[in-house]
Amino acid sequence: MFSHFAAANVIPHRWAYWSSMSQQARCNEPAFGYLSAVESADLGYFGGYLIVSQLGRPLEFHCSAPIRPNRAQQILYGPTLESYLLGEQIGSSLLRAAKITPKVIFTDSEGLLHARELIGVPMALVLPADRPASRLTRSHISLEAIKLHIPLGYEQDETPIASSLDLIMRRVDLAEPFGRIHEAIREAQRIGSVSNEAHEQAA
Amino acid sequence: MNKLPKIENTPMFSWIAERDDIDPGKLRVLRALSLPAEPVCLGSSNSSLSDGVHIGPRDFELGLAGVASNTFDAPTIKTYGYTFYQCNERELVPRSTPERNIARNQCPATEGSADGAGTADITPTAIEGQYTRLKPPRDLIKLEDRLRLLLQPPLESLLATSELRFPFRPFHFQLDGIAFLYPRDQAVLADEMGLGKTMQAITAIRLLIHHDQLRRVLLVCPKPLVSNWQREFARWASELPLTTIEGNPARRQWLWRSASDAVTIANYETVMRDRDDVCHPDNYYDLVVLDESQRIKNASSTTNEITRSIPRGRSWALTGTPIENSVEDLRGIFEFISPGQLEAKMKPREVGRVVADYVLRRTKDQVSIDLPPKLFRDADVVLSPEQAEAYRLAEDEGVVHLREIKQQLTIQHVFELVLRLKQICNFDPATGASSKFERLEADLEECAASGRKAIVFSQWVQTLAELRRRLERFHPVEYHGQVPSRQRDGVIERFRDDSNCHLILMSYGAGSVGLNLQFASYVFLFDRWWNPAVEDQAINRAHRIGAKRSVTITRFLALNTIEQRIHDVLQRKRELFEIVFGENMSAASSGLTREEIFSLFKLDDGEAAVKAA
Numbered sequence: 001m002f003s004h005f006a007a008a009n010v011i012p013h014r015w016a017y018w019s020s021m022s023q024q025a026r027c028n029e030p031a032f033g034y035l036s037a038v039e040s041a042d043l044g045y046f047g048g049y050l051i052v053s054q055l056g057r058p059l060e061f062h063c064s065a066p067i068r069p070n071r072a073q074q075i076l077y078g079p080t081l082e083s084y085l086l087g088e089q090i091g092s093s094l095l096r097a098a099k100i101t102p103k104v105i106f107t108d109s110e111g112l113l114h115a116r117e118l119i120g121v122p123m124a125l126v127l128p129a130d131r132p133a134s135r136l137t138r139s140h141i142s143l144e145a146i147k148l149h150i151p152l153g154y155e156q157d158e159t160p161i162a163s164s165l166d167l168i169m170r171r172v173d174l175a176e177p178f179g180r181i182h183e184a185i186r187e188a189q190r191i192g193s194v195s196n197e198a199h200e201q202a203a
Numbered sequence: 204m205n206k207l208p209k210i211e212n213t214p215m216f217s218w219i220a221e222r223d224d225i226d227p228g229k230l231r232v233l234r235a236l237s238l239p240a241e242p243v244c245l246g247s248s249n250s251s252l253s254d255g256v257h258i259g260p261r262d263f264e265l266g267l268a269g270v271a272s273n274t275f276d277a278p279t280i281k282t283y284g285y286t287f288y289q290c291n292e293r294e295l296v297p298r299s300t301p302e303r304n305i306a307r308n309q310c311p312a313t314e315g316s317a318d319g320a321g322t323a324d325i326t327p328t329a330i331e332g333q334y335t336r337l338k339p340p341r342d343l344i345k346l347e348d349r350l351r352l353l354l355q356p357p358l359e360s361l362l363a364t365s366e367l368r369f370p371f372r373p374f375h376f377q378l379d380g381i382a383f384l385y386p387r388d389q390a391v392l393a394d395e396m397g398l399g400k401t402m403q404a405i406t407a408i409r410l411l412i413h414h415d416q417l418r419r420v421l422l423v424c425p426k427p428l429v430s431n432w433q434r435e436f437a438r439w440a441s442e443l444p445l446t447t448i449e450g451n452p453a454r455r456q457w458l459w460r461s462a463s464d465a466v467t468i469a470n471y472e473t474v475m476r477d478r479d480d481v482c483h484p485d486n487y488y489d490l491v492v493l494d495e496s497q498r499i500k501n502a503s504s505t506t507n508e509i510t511r512s513i514p515r516g517r518s519w520a521l522t523g524t525p526i527e528n529s530v531e532d533l534r535g536i537f538e539f540i541s542p543g544q545l546e547a548k549m550k551p552r553e554v555g556r557v558v559a560d561y562v563l564r565r566t567k568d569q570v571s572i573d574l575p576p577k578l579f580r581d582a583d584v585v586l587s588p589e590q591a592e593a594y595r596l597a598e599d600e601g602v603v604h605l606r607e608i609k610q611q612l613t614i615q616h617v618f619e620l621v622l623r624l625k626q627i628c629n630f631d632p633a634t635g636a637s638s639k640f641e642r643l644e645a646d647l648e649e650c651a652a653s654g655r656k657a658i659v660f661s662q663w664v665q666t667l668a669e670l671r672r673r674l675e676r677f678h679p680v681e682y683h684g685q686v687p688s689r690q691r692d693g694v695i696e697r698f699r700d701d702s703n704c705h706l707i708l709m710s711y712g713a714g715s716v717g718l719n720l721q722f723a724s725y726v727f728l729f730d731r732w733w734n735p736a737v738e739d740q741a742i743n744r745a746h747r748i749g750a751k752r753s754v755t756i757t758r759f760l761a762l763n764t765i766e767q768r769i770h771d772v773l774q775r776k777r778e779l780f781e782i783v784f785g786e787n788m789s790a791a792s793s794g795l796t797r798e799e800i801f802s803l804f805k806l807d808d809g810e811a812a813v814k815a816a
Contacts, residue, residue: 039207046210047282055364056356058287065281082207093280109207171364176334176357183336184353186210188283191346 030054030167033105033121034177035094035112037086038185044068046189047090047112048181051100056172062097063185064090087114095119103164106148108178110134113151122157124148126175141165146175285347287354334359335378340387341560358382361410370438373402374748376570381407383563388517389541391496393564396523396743401435404492404521409440412465417489417517419465421481423510424494426470427713430692432494436466448473456480471498471506474513482512489516496520499539500532511539523743524736525562530554537561567746575753577746582642582759586628589636594627594764614797621765621803628761629666629730639759640673643727646757650725651677651705655752656698657725659708660741662732667708670729678703683710695720711737714744721750728758731766735773765803772799 034050043066051060067090069081077084091112095105105123107113113136116123125134129147133140137149139158143165150158168174334357339349355361358378362369373381377399384390384407394400411417424432429447436445444464448455455473459480467488474481491513493499499507499520518540526532533554534545544557567574586594601620605612630637643659650657661667664683671679678701680694691713698707699722707714707723711732723745732738738758746754760766 037207038210040210045207050354052356056360057364058351058354060284060286061350061354062282062284065283067280089280093282097282097284099286111207172356172360176360179334180336180354180356182208182210184350187339187349187353188346189210191349 030164031059031100031102032164032168033095033098033102034181035091035105035107035109035115035123036178036181037090037109037112038182040066040189043189045085045090046185047086047094048185049094049098050177050181050184051098051102052172052177054167054171056168056177058180060098060100061181061184062094063181063188064093066189083111083114086111088118091115092118103167104161106174106177108175110136113137116151116154122150122154122161124150124157124161126178128175143169143174148174285350287351333375335375335382337382337386342388343386352386358385362406367409367413369406373406374399374570376565377403377406380563380565381410384519385410387519387561389519389561390517391520391522391525391536391540391558391562393522393525393562395564395566396740396747398565398567398570399748400521400523401432401494402439404494404519405435405439408466408490408492409443411490412443417465419488420467420490420492421488421513421515422466422468422492422494423471423474424468425498426472426688427691428494429468429470430688431718432468436468448477452476459486475506475509478509478512482509482514484514487514487516490519491515491517492519492521493539494521496522496536496539497524497527497532500527500535502531502535502538504535507535507538511542523740525564527734527736533558574746574748575750577742578753578755580755580757582639582757583762584638584642584759586761586764587631587636587638589634590627590631590638590761593631593633594624597623597627598765614800617800617803621769621800624765625730626663626666628764628766629661629663630669635669639729639761640670642759643670643729643757644674646725646727647674647677647706654702655705655724656722657706657727658714658720658723658741658745659706659727659729660711660714660738661708661729662711663730664710666729667710670708674706677706679706679708680704681708683708683713686713698723709741711741714741718744719747719749720744721747724752724754726754726756728756731758731760731770733769768803772803 031051031053034052035047036049037045037047039045045068046066047064049060049062050058052058067085069077069085074081086109091107092115095115095118102121105115105119105121106126107115107123108126110125113123113125113134124141125137125148127134127147127149129142129145131147133147134149136152138152139150139155141148141150141158141162148161150161165174336357337352337355339352343349343352356364358381380392380394380400380403384392384404392400392403394403408417408420412420422432429449433445433447436443443466446458446462446464446467448458448462448467448469450458455477458467459477469477469481480486491510493510499510501507520536520540522536525536530545530549530551531547534547537545537558540561544561545554549557585591598620601623605616605620608616626632629639647657659667659670661670664685667681667683671681680698682691682694682698686694694707695718698704698720707720721744726742726745728738728741732741742754742756746756760770
């Protein structure tokens with residue numbers, strides 16, 4: 001009697017189905033990286049790095065604490081400050097933190113494209129098709145509503161990038177995951193703000 | 204250089220401050236993975252020279268060279284990471300048993316697919332540049348859980364990647380509804396009737412089952428709607444195995460104990476009868492869905508007590524009328540959804556604030572669907588001389604009688620008089636004279652002549668029978684509590700398919716919920732229900748997604764009678780719903796209180812109160 005109930009009763013809390021997968025082998029399917037950054041007037045720059053499966057499902061997510069240049073740095077770096085901050089500092093920190101190596105890394109920020117010099121994975125700048133080409137890129141792959149710009153000096157990446165697109169494009173809008181990163185950074189920053197404040201009050 | 208997206212620094216305590224139920228200790232949980240509110244400055248600077256200029260003490264000694272040197276120190280950028288593991292997609296193969304094929308073939312045209320033909324894949328593309336994203340509910344505290352939801356692909360991608368096929372692409376607001384249900388343990392989907400609550404619930408269940416987050420689901424609905432749910436599951440999620448609890452007690456017990464299908468459907472009466480099996484501590488459901496959840500609006504009712512005793516992980520309620528009479532109705536539903544959330548003495552605005560994150564309510568006016576208009580006509584009729592005389596005598600005698608019985612007076616006595624008077628407003632019992640009928644007959648002539656179909660609602664089966672006798676030339680069919688359940692689908696099919704059948708005569712009780720009759724162009728409310736919400740439900744059988752023509756609703760009302768008095772009282776109460784659910788909510792859903800019922804005849808409720816209770 002109720003033998004099946006006994007089995008059913010061990011069903012854990014709702015999100016545990018996903019968490020329980022931690023016991024399972026990690027998926028060996030191809031992964032794709034999405035590197036992005038947002039700017040806050042008060043706090044500076046935040047970076048986010050999302051690695052998704054070919055179905056667009058999140059595999060890893062990393063975000064950086066906000067970083068703000070001081071006045072002297074702003075003067076000394078001038079127009080190269082953003083690429084220094086985004087590409088060399090934020091981008092490289094996030095890429096180093098990841099465990100999965102993706103087939104391609106997409107970014108929506110020219111500054112982050114500088115991270116290509118630090119890693120051995122092809123990178124592409126995703127821009128709307130009607131946006132002019134970046135001066136940091138020469139070749140591009142045209143898709144319907146977007147263009148994938150290949151960084152200067154890495155034109156050989158075009159072939160592996162193009163061949164990877166078949167794996168992901170049928171299921172995922174290539175530009176969509178950037179929106180997720182921005183939302184997640186907002187949420188992490190929002191919760192961080194309130195929890196810091198609340199924690200101090202509680203103390 | 205392209206511009207980066209901007210984010211605002213969220214004001215402190217924007218939402219946590221509103222919550223006094225978070226233990227300070229739990230706040231530590233919030234800190235996991237959250238980003239600090241203070242920025243890290245590049246270089247080794249740790250003090251501020253002036254606003255926006257950060258230079259460390261050492262810099263003063265070393266001068267400008269020192270500043271420049273510091274700027275080239277590699278800053279330590281703190282990163283926060285989370286690893287997700289992919290959920291398994293459950294392989295569910297559509298069943299192709301003859302029964303289910305028959306069920307699918309017989310499926311009447313439903314929401315959004317008046318022709319009922321074709322299927323559609325969801326493509327992972329945005330609608331008007333907007334994706335439907337999963338948003339974490341407020342009660343999801345842990346940041347990692349919140350991020351897990353936020354980082355999921357939009358619903359359009361989830362539906363596309365799950366290889367799910369649909370009879371048609373859901374409307375954008377329906378995707379919003381699915382995205383609302385998907386992450387919630389406790390939810391009330393309270394869309395206005397006709398917007399596709401059934402489809403939204405089925406699709407959310409389907410997705411959760413495919414993502415292996417649900418394994419056993421119990422759906423409880425009113426008995427007449429069981430076949431409707433079976434059809435809708437066949438239509439929207441044909442691969443999900445279903446068990447319907449029915450049959451004699453022994454069979455039902457066997458089904459409760461051995462059903463291993465993903466979804467079990469039972470009606471409220473069955474759940475009441477089989478409470479020992481349903482509520483057995485080992486009989487755990489990942490999700491229990493209550494359709495037409497106004498059935499549990501009375502928090503002290505047995506139905507409420509039993510449904511909230513079912514062992515379960517998630518609790519969803521579906522209703523088009525979350526408030527029928529008072530805010531207490533919503534409290535009854537919340538005793539099932541989230542016990543204790545609503546306290547007895549909360550004011551409507553406070554209730555609105557508390558339930559805001561649990562309830563999703565959209566009206567047809569709010570969603571941009573291209574529904575044809577709903578045209579109301581108030582048919583205010585003057586009673587025929589015979590009716591007027593019968594009415595006057597009955598009311599005079601009735602009121603005298605009520606006053607005579609004084610201490611014995613109960614609300615039931617008043618009800619009996621109201622019902623008797625309302626029946627006279629329909630037909631004079633002695634002569635059969637009826638001003639309403641004369642008007643109805645004329646309207647139906649026009650309806651039939653134009654090849655349209657009409658629904659006539661009454662609260663009495665006798666009235667419907669009399670109408671059938673008099674309107675035989677329109678080949679009417681009847682749908683009410685005295686029509687056996689097994690014959691009801693056939694009645695609906697004949698009304699839909701028989702071009703000579705222009706009329707269906709329905710009782711509010713049997714016909715006001717769950718049916719899809721959008722091929723009817725006229726609705727007549729021959730007599731009025733106590734509660735406008737029930738009338739709205741009746742009207743929305745015809746005026747729902749899939750309706751291709753405007754729907755004309757004729758509301759009969761006998762002037763200077765009890766019908767008008769009830770109408771006036773209800774009219775004054777239409778504001779309550781709006782107070783709780785916002786100004787744009789159009790559905791009126793307040794019934795009569797006992798005081799108001801007594802006041803219909805200017806009777807004093809005071810003496811009768813104890814008796815009535």
